[in-house]
Amino acid sequence: MNPYIIFSQTKLQCVSDGTIKPLLENCESAAKILVLVLPQLGDFDSLEYAWWLQREAQNLANQKIAIRAVGIGNLTSGRKFCEYTGFPQENLFVDENAELHQKLNLYPGLKVSVPGLSLGQKSWLNLMLMCAGIGSPGTLKEVFRGYKGDKQAPQLIADDEMIEGTPLPAFKGSFFKLAGGSGFQRPFELATLRLKNMVEVLKNWSTYVPSSAYLTQRGGTFLFNNQGELLYEHRDPGILGFAANMSQPLSFLPIDN
Numbered sequence: 001m002n003p004y005i006i007f008s009q010t011k012l013q014c015v016s017d018g019t020i021k022p023l024l025e026n027c028e029s030a031a032k033i034l035v036l037v038l039p040q041l042g043d044f045d046s047l048e049y050a051w052w053l054q055r056e057a058q059n060l061a062n063q064k065i066a067i068r069a070v071g072i073g074n075l076t077s078g079r080k081f082c083e084y085t086g087f088p089q090e091n092l093f094v095d096e097n098a099e100l101h102q103k104l105n106l107y108p109g110l111k112v113s114v115p116g117l118s119l120g121q122k123s124w125l126n127l128m129l130m131c132a133g134i135g136s137p138g139t140l141k142e143v144f145r146g147y148k149g150d151k152q153a154p155q156l157i158a159d160d161e162m163i164e165g166t167p168l169p170a171f172k173g174s175f176f177k178l179a180g181g182s183g184f185q186r187p188f189e190l191a192t193l194r195l196k197n198m199v200e201v202l203k204n205w206s207t208y209v210p211s212s213a214y215l216t217q218r219g220g221t222f223l224f225n226n227q228g229e230l231l232y233e234h235r236d237p238g239i240l241g242f243a244a245n246m247s248q249p250l251s252f253l254p255i256d257n
């Protein structure tokens with residue numbers, strides 16, 4: 001089935017007011033509609049994707065691109081996600097059982113079965129295997145890119161920005177100049193953002209991940225014009241694979257980078 005038809009028929013709980021409403025409500029006047037189907041709201045990919053969207057929020061608004069996101073979680077995890085990332089509550093919907101992901105046939109992740117393990121234990125085992133690159137192509141390469149830097153990616157942290165929320169003492173973004181300069185993604189810069197996200201989730205694990213049943217479930221990105229025609233889609237192949245071009249995750253959009 002056409003993804004747009006699925007989205008247009010989907011009703012989910014909106015984080016802003018807790019009501020069940022159509023996913024594409026109030027998108028009629030948009031030039032384009034961007035629908036993000038996220039993994040768990042505490043997943044690396046979900047938090048990092050939201051960071052990029054907030055970075056380009058004004059550009060997206062200028063281009064009249066309506067954004068709707070669906071993440072695996074409940075109302076509490078949705079509100080925590082928005083509080084941390086700045087993602088607008090009115091644009092985020094929650095799906096506790098990943099039903100939308102299943103309708104879209106998105107990659108459910110590795111499903112190695114070991115006798116004697118509970119559902120939660122199996123999910124954790126498969127998640128760890130995926131983090132090691134098993135059943136998750138590109139994950140290890142992307143992890144290493146976060147440490148070694150990337151001259152094809154923009155600078156992520158401003159020189160005057162204070163970095164807090166990691167196990168390290170707070171420090172200014174200008175520190176990364178020592179690792180290679182400025183104007184591009186410096187060594188350890190992306191890894192630092194990911195570390196900050198990891199600390200946030202681990203501190204609030206039960207809030208972000210109310211159920212471990214869908215730890216491995218991956219997401220997808222869908223862009224439509226105002227006639228509902230599919231302009232672009234990306235189906236996540238594994239962890240840290242939420243974009244076809246991870247150096248410039250939003251390069252498929254008509255925005256000024």
